[in-house]
Every structure is written in structure tokens, then in C-alpha cells.
Amino acid sequence: QQPPCTDFDMAYFHSYAHLSIHEEMIKDRLRTETYRSAIMQHQDYIKDKVVVDVGCGTGILSIFCAQAGAKRVYAVDASDIAAQANEVVKANNLSETVIVLHGRVEDVEINEEVDVIISEWMGYMLLYESMLGSVITARDRWLKPGGLILPSTATLYMAPVTHPDRYGESIDFWRNVYGIDMSPLLPLAKQCAFEEPSVETISGENVLTWPHVVKHVDCYTVTNQELESITTKFDFQSMMRAPFHGFAFWFDVQFIGPGTFSANGDSQSLEGSQRRKRANPNETLVLSTAPEEPPTHWEQTLIYFYEPIEVEQDQHIEGSVTLSQSRENCRFINIHLEYVSGGRSFVKESVLR
């Protein structure tokens, strides 16, 4: 019944046995403190309840939930880091509360229903690593009706960007190298720099206009099937005259309690590029990886073109993007972009590996 554990899965789990990846995530204060705040914000709900932490890593979120008064926390991780999490739990005298389970959520047994699912499952451009599927599995196996999922929603955005400094450093640099004309290297430079997506931090000033929502995920209702391939059409209107260098992708997640969240009604109104990117922080906690927000370890994911396109103010940039799980490795993302600007059509294929 369970999907098979592939060599790619094994390699993926093994990568989380090294501590540096956990160190990077934990040291991302915006990430870790927003999760802690969200747990504390929902303390009344979590108190005396059963929690499952999907992909617990070092166990930090499970311990936050125990501190918030959870009756029992199942901390599940398929990586060997689980043994370490268990030692951390013991050192903090929480063995009565936090039960570490070393295995996939598809494979481990939890013999009760759970009230809360917490998970930090987001990858680069939200869907890299495809870990949301494990949250879905946990939800469908164990979550009580009316239970809480943190985060509760996630939204992937895209926007056209200008980045002349980056283009200059990587490409124009070769036109004059210590007085030598190295422009024959330009095609190779473009390929090496811009063939594949680039995870890097840009600023709000690089963004040409309001973002478009590529995908809004309601964690209560999302299915694995709808994540296999996502297609959306966009129609941007540049707010300035600038060289258009590519598209940036980023995401945010919200931590909405079951009291305030309507599982069916809410998501429709969030669609569309005019949506405000950040909810009122007094109402709903939002963890945003947008360019105008403080940087996180997710940064932004950039897809650059080989040639910039000059756009005028108010010029439209229309097209579509399809994100699909790579057949090579379902944790990778194929990105198929089609766009039209100034009467010219372009196609760009890339893979986030």
C-alpha cells in the first residue's frame, strides 16, 4: 500500500543526517521564531492534545509543542537524525511526552488519532523536495476531523525581475577581462550561469511589478495529485522601464487556527495577482520569503534568461508556467516557462535539482 522507498528517497533522507543542514535551518531565526510564535499562538488548542511533527529533524518543533503543553508529540523522521532527536528529547526530560519515530510517515505506526500536525516541509520555491506529500500522508492517516495543521496554507508567487548587477557580473564581465576581449565566452557564460534556476537573495527593488500567485495550497484539502503538475497563466504589467532579466519565485506560509479558518471558502479569494502578500500580523502569523522581507535560508529562486528583454513602463508580460515533478527524481522540479513580451515569444526549460 505504501509507495516504495526509492534510492532517491534514501539519498534524500541521508542528506538530513548531516548536521549542517539542520544548523542552517535552525539558525534561520525568521523561520524558527515564526514557528515558535505560531505554536505559542495556538497554545490553547495544542494544550493536552496529540501532535505529530512530520520530518522532525533535531526535534526542535516537537519540543516547542511539548513546551506549549501537548499531551503527546510523535516526532517522525526517516533520516538517521531521528536518533539524535531522541537524545535531545531525553536530555530535556521530555521522554514522557515526545516519542521519536525513525521512519517514513508512510511506514511508522501511530495507534491513535492526532489533533495537530506540525511540519516544516517547505523547500526552495516551496515545492522542491516534495515533502508536502508526507504532510498529506500524515493528515490522511491520523488527523482528527477539525484538527489543526501548521502551517495551514502556503502560497507560491512569481514576478518578473530586473537585475543588471547580476547580469553584468556573470555575463558582461567577459567583454573586457583585464583589457582582453573574452566575448567568445559569452554563450558558455550564459549557459553556465543561467541554464538552471539559481537560489539567491534579491531585493524588492529588483521586482518589476506585483507578483502572481502560481499556486495556493490549503494544507487541509490539498492532494498529492494536484502537486504533480501545476500550470498557471500570468499577465504582468511592468511598473517601470527596465531590462527584464528573468522571473523570481518565492512563497509564504500562514499559520491559521481551525477556529478562524474555513477549509473550503478561503482559498478562492486568495488567488490572483492583486492579493496582498502579507496578512495582518496581529491576526495571522505569516512566514514570508518575499524579496522585500528579511532574507531567509530559502532566499528566492531565480530563472534568468540568456538575453535581457527591454520592457517599457506598463508593458505586458504574458505567458504561462508549468511546474512538475521531475521523472528523473520526484524531489526535483521541472520548470517550463512560456512568455511573450513586445510581440516576441520565448520558451525556457529548466530543472531545479
Next chain:
Amino acid sequence: QQPPCTDFDMAYFHSYAHLSIHEEMIKDRLRTETYRSAIMQHQDYIKDKVVVDVGCGTGILSIFCAQAGAKRVYAVDASDIAAQANEVVKANNLSETVIVLHGRVEDVEINEEVDVIISEWMGYMLLYESMLGSVITARDRWLKPGGLILPSTATLYMAPVTHPDRYGESIDFWRNVYGIDMSPLLPLAKQCAFEEPSVETISGENVLTWPHVVKHVDCYTVTNQELESITTKFDFQSMMRAPFHGFAFWFDVQFIGPGTFSANGDSQSLEGSQRRKRANPNETLVLSTAPEEPPTHWEQTLIYFYEPIEVEQDQHIEGSVTLSQSRENCRFINIHLEYVSGGRSFVKESVLR
């Protein structure tokens, strides 16, 4: 007669087909400008002479030599980057002077003696990548007696270092993670952070005392055999009371002309830890990667211990280090360290991969 081209060699050459590695080297201004200055300093010698550039990459050093008046420059590279170098040469109208040869120096044919060998062959901690062997091959195949090799000498140094910030960030961090005691992770943290050498930039303030010369290489006389395994004994005396966290390795190279260089007599006087690290810049150009110098893309190579050792001012740190080519891949370096401090003995094995 030629040594075989292994899969490791193929992978090594292939890594240089990507432009980013050349971009990083060329953008290291201290590296590139010191090479250019050295070529210009020896312009009188190079003028109307035959040069071979071992591992030419994008061809930048070959073009500098052509600009210095060389009669002919053989630009040799086993990587596919050679085809790009050839295009750069054509774009700069130097096809009459610069002849790009795509292949290993062991395999390509040059049907004349050469007057000058230039090469940027240095890897991390000088010997990583083992590219000096290709310079030796070129020298033994083609260099005229009395010819010039740039750089002419290279020296690898080591010194004990203190780096409490680094140790704190990587290790002590786990003692209190958002109020949670994660000290059970300390053994894994030490292993993940410090099992293998770390290429990073430290400053002169991290260095506990004068460096020790691990190896001085005279490029005119060095043999492949003496590079296979290098052992040296050291006796440092700490200039301060501090936690001793590990050893740093760095190197410098000198560009000495055949007129000023005595091929046999010079190297002895350079040995010993009291040697001045930088020659007078008016006499001899030196490219130094020492911690007290401006940073380069080589940074320094650090070997950290799992536990710091408290040393007093004037305390001795004695021991030995053996650097040997890895049997796994001769471009890797095995580092065997033995050291005694405060009456305790330690051994550390690591591999620079």
C-alpha cells in the same frame, strides 16, 4: 610511457569545462594581477621567446605573455575549456602567436624547446589537485637549460590557530538552541564540522605564532617523487594564552627570474619557521595566501580539533605532519597530524577531497 588518464583525471578536467571556476580565478585580482605583473617584470626575458602555459584555462596568462612580446605561446589544457581559449585568442588577433593545444602536457606534442613555462597550478594548501606534476612534466619535456619557470618557487606553511568564534558558532551553539539543551548533538556537530579540512578565510589575529615551513618547492628541480609524501616536524611556541583550535595551512609563490635565482643554493636558506613570509616586493614578486594578507580564492585550509587545547604563553606545540597523495584519488591529500601539547598527545587524520 605517459601515465594513464584515469577516470579521476577525466572528472578533474571536466570540472574545468564549467566557466564558474575560471570566473572565480580571474576575479581573484590579487592572483591575476600578480601573474600579470610577474610577466611584465620579466618582459625582457620573455620577448621573442617560446612560452608554454600549463593548464591555460581561458588563455588569459598566454595572452599576457603574447602582450609581453613572446614569439610563440603554447597554451595547453586537457579540459574542453581549451576550445574556448582558442576562440578568445582568435578574437584578440593572436592566432599567429598563441597556439592552443587541447590535451594533457603528457600527451601533446611541441616540436621545439621552450624558454619559459608559466602556470597557475596551485590548489588549496598548495598541493591539492596535484597539478604541479604537470608543470614538472612540461619542464622535463621541453624547457631549455637556463629557462624561466613562473612561479619559480612555492612554499607551504602551517601554524597553530585560535578561532573561538568559529568553534562557538559550529559547536557551542548546540548547548542552548532557543533555550533547548541540544548538547547531545555535540559529538555529531564536531564530526560534521571538523572531521575534514575546511577551506575558509581567517585573519592574522587567529594565528598563535610564526608559521613553520612544511615544504619549499623549487620548481626548477622538484620531482614528482618528492611530492608523493611530505613529512615535516614542527615545534611551535605559542605567543599567547589562548584556546588552540587547530592548524592553518597556506602558501606563497615567488616569481624569480633566472638571472637572480640560483637553482641549488637558495632553497636551504628559506627553510625553517623563522623565515620571513614575504620577500621585498621591489625585488621579487610574491603571491601570498597568508592570513595577514588580503584574501584570495584559495583562502586558508584549516584542520580543526574536536576539542580545543588551552595553551599558555610560550607553551610548545610539537609534532609532525605528513601530506600524501590519496590512494583513492591522487588529486586528494591525506593529512596525518601528530602533536603534543601540555604533555598530551594527539593524532588527527583527515582528507582534503
